[in-house]
Amino acid sequence: xxxxxxxxxxxxxxxxxxxxxxxxxxxxxxxxxxxxxxxxxxxxxxxxxxxxxxxxxxxxxxxxxxxxxxxxxxxxxxxxxxxxxxxxxxxxxxxxxxxxxxxxxxxxxxxxxxxxxxxxxxxxxxxxxxxxxxxxxxxxxxxxxxxxxxxxxxxxxxxxxxxxxxxxxxxxxxxxxxxxxxxxxxxxxxxxxxxxxxxxxxxxxxxxxxxxxxxxxxxxxxxxxxxxxxxxxxxxxxxxxxxxxxxxxxxxxxxxxxxx
Amino acid sequence: xxxxxxxxxxxxxxxxxxxxxxxxxxxxxxxxxxxxxxxxxxxxxxxxxxxxxxxxxxxxxxxxxxxxxxxxxxxxxxxxxxxxxxxxxxxxxxxxxxxxxxxxxxxxxxxxxxxxxxxxxxxxxxxxxxxxxxxxxxxxxxxxxxxxxxxxxxxxxxxxxxxxxxxxxxxxxxxxxxxxxxxxxxxxxxxxxxxxxxxxxxxxxxxxxxxxxxxxxxxxxxxxxxxxxxxxxxxxxxxxxxxxxxxxxxxxxxxxxxxx
Numbered sequence: 001x002x003x004x005x006x007x008x009x010x011x012x013x014x015x016x017x018x019x020x021x022x023x024x025x026x027x028x029x030x031x032x033x034x035x036x037x038x039x040x041x042x043x044x045x046x047x048x049x050x051x052x053x054x055x056x057x058x059x060x061x062x063x064x065x066x067x068x069x070x071x072x073x074x075x076x077x078x079x080x081x082x083x084x085x086x087x088x089x090x091x092x093x094x095x096x097x098x099x100x101x102x103x104x105x106x107x108x109x110x111x112x113x114x115x116x117x118x119x120x121x122x123x124x125x126x127x128x129x130x131x132x133x134x135x136x137x138x139x140x141x142x143x144x145x146x147x148x149x150x151x152x153x154x155x156x157x158x159x160x161x162x163x164x165x166x167x168x169x170x171x172x173x174x175x176x177x178x179x180x181x182x183x184x185x186x187x188x189x190x191x192x193x194x195x196x197x198x199x200x201x202x203x204x205x206x207x208x209x210x211x212x213x214x215x216x217x218x219x220x221x222x223x224x225x226x227x228x229x230x231x232x233x234x235x236x237x238x239x240x241x242x243x244x245x246x247x248x249x250x251x252x253x254x255x256x257x258x259x260x
Numbered sequence: 261x262x263x264x265x266x267x268x269x270x271x272x273x274x275x276x277x278x279x280x281x282x283x284x285x286x287x288x289x290x291x292x293x294x295x296x297x298x299x300x301x302x303x304x305x306x307x308x309x310x311x312x313x314x315x316x317x318x319x320x321x322x323x324x325x326x327x328x329x330x331x332x333x334x335x336x337x338x339x340x341x342x343x344x345x346x347x348x349x350x351x352x353x354x355x356x357x358x359x360x361x362x363x364x365x366x367x368x369x370x371x372x373x374x375x376x377x378x379x380x381x382x383x384x385x386x387x388x389x390x391x392x393x394x395x396x397x398x399x400x401x402x403x404x405x406x407x408x409x410x411x412x413x414x415x416x417x418x419x420x421x422x423x424x425x426x427x428x429x430x431x432x433x434x435x436x437x438x439x440x441x442x443x444x445x446x447x448x449x450x451x452x453x454x455x456x457x458x459x460x461x462x463x464x465x466x467x468x469x470x471x472x473x474x475x476x477x478x479x480x481x482x483x484x485x486x487x488x489x490x491x492x493x494x495x496x497x498x499x500x501x502x503x504x505x506x507x508x509x510x511x512x513x514x515x516x517x518x519x520x
Binding site for chain 2: 025028029030031032033034035036037040041042043044045046047048053054055056057058059060061062066088089090091092093121125127128129130132147148164166167185187189196197198199200201203204207214215216217218219220221227232234
């Protein structure tokens, strides 16, 4: 997760602009349910923390036309597209080629990537399969991989990372240093202590009074206590957020009092 | 990927067709990272088990135009679209209205849904907010909710379920009984006992010999033993699957022998 350095960097170039992102998860194994994705939640939380709004996620199979279609749909709509998966050495790792195709550029062995792999494996063990991991679309910047060396890359506003969580997380740290971030979304969480049905109408009234604060209502179920609700308020304006939070807390007290 | 080969193999066999699905997860809280999704993996595994291919997943925010756009993109492409989230009683629960808009049909209080809620809450506690949960698009079939009663619904090939995992799972059981399923995908998992780099080339050769069996290579990292690989073979044909598995096992033995 972002350290203080990142937070400061975000504050420095943050200004007022809102920066958006989409995430593209590439992999048959997620769609078949064999592997449970661990990256979406991590990336969502990470981006929120550094002031980037994750607006959409897609999961597509290891099929070139699906990857190309999704990348092209997302990269024109959002400031950044992050991808995970499909950049290893095996025949089903087709992400780099698909990204090159999406951008209409060539792809070849990248001397910087070859040098990194040659240093890790030595010339003897740098097999043809491993060399696949040095195939990088023309014009891309590398994303460092301190865990297993084979790099990710950025081309235009698309940032291509590994799918293995430990490697993805290291790449995201490296990538985040050069991502322009926006004004951070702030949030407050208020446990309602009762089910949604009792508070839905007065909560809707509070939302109408604070159209500039997004109020989410998240129902849960606790076998011991029954239905629960967590209210989450989000805004980029600290003052409005505090005002809305006070209004929600007052509303909850009223509902409780009315029921005795 | 050998998708066409798989489709052809199933068509030739003539028994049952391939049934495809997409999943649309609706909710700001997943995109902000506040809530970690628990439904995607569950639904992926469930659909695979009953013979439905999950081909795409999208996560979108609680924004009507985003939901409408995604539903319309997905419902024309896949046999079924499942959605989770946004059907509760609060102001941010806009899924039912968005689905009605996507289909260009009206939406109103559904007498069947009203009866279910009236039975659960009694007339006194059936607030305006709770009545929101009885708003169902015209022409939809209800999906039973044994956990908290407020139903989901199916309209055309779109199946709308709750986001709370316990409720979604109960709805999925109810829905599955009426979903036409396809010929089941079979799979075998083979731990390679070594990193991807050593097996990528011979594995690619095996894949070429079995174009009708999808062979996935999934790298992992174990701090104790280093890089690991799990090979997953998938096919709807038991015989071809067994042949491909034998070929993979033989290939692994050869690679091990070559290294001594």
